[in-house]
Amino acid sequence: MQDIRTTKFLPHLAFDIVIFGFSGEELKILLLEYHNTGWFALPGGFVGKDEDLDRAVLKGLRERTGLEHIHLEQFHTFGSIERNQPDVMRTILRANGTDPEDVPWMLERFVSVGYYSLIDYTKVQPTPDELSDSLEWYAIDKLPELLFDHEQIVHKALLTLRNNLDTILVGVNMLPERFTIKELQKVHEAILGESLNRSSFQRRMLASGRLARHEKHYSGGSHKAPYLYSFVKT
Known part of the structure; x- marks a missing residue:
């Protein structure tokens, strides 16, 4: 798990991951729920100053899913000024028992690199991060309201996935090794x-x-x- 109290992260850079799984009937994604808020968001994280971006994302995926050798695609960078919501972050931090003044860097504006991952739904062991009560599967057409610009990120990830159906093997990691x-x-x-x-x-x-x-x-x-x-x- 990333220690948010450390300052060993690259400033103003984050990543958000749309983790797709197929339940056999529905396409689903993993969403976290922040401690004591009822607020939902995509799993994400920060990049260490001595860490490759892709390596940081793969590490975050492994911590959230318990899986190795995970399919991963970078699909877009999100940098709208409207995505900066320091008051929301203050509420999340306080609900977690953290004084926002102890982590002022988390209240600053972040540009986020978006990734999506296709994984085997049946093999995942969802594990929430230190700010969250849960990390659970939600059907793509029945998502709760999401914080920040995460609804936009999900929409863009799904559009990218649809546009690449004929060029990537979308069944990889989402179906058994042999399938009908x-x-x-x-x-x-x-x-x-x-x-x-x-x-x-x-x-x-x-x-x-x-x-x-x-x-x-x-x-x-x-x-x-x-x-x-x-x-x-x-």
Whole structure:
């Protein structure tokens, strides 16, 4: 966990992470709830003066999820002057038993680098940071009100993910190692927020050259058991 009382961080620079997981039916993200406030926000953190940015983000992800070798994409930098809300930070700090005067650097304006991560929902062990009561999954279409510009960050991350569906393997880290076409389609539908034609989706995926076919998946003697697939390693 990052010690917010230290001054060994780069000034005015932060990161926020949109951590996507697929529950089997819904696309979800991890949100933290600050101590004694009922306020929600994305997990994030700061970058040490002797630390690479990506390394700091991966460390934050590992601390929040308990996972190693995590998929990570930097997608946008957020620097609007409106995102600076020192009164909100004072409330959060006081609710945590911290005197804002002890950490004046946290009341200053921050530019935040946005990342998104695609992870296996079933393997995550959500762990809140020192300012939070909880870190839990929320459906992407049922999010509580978020602090600062975090709603904008989520929207931008989701838009970026949708725009990259045809160029990145979105199922990596979000599905079992082997999966059915139906399961893959459900991931796409959850991300896009719309239904897809089964036949055309299957044709497009099989023609993409990105899938390797394996044995059929039998779940009780059905003669129409579907094949299992995995992503072709690149």
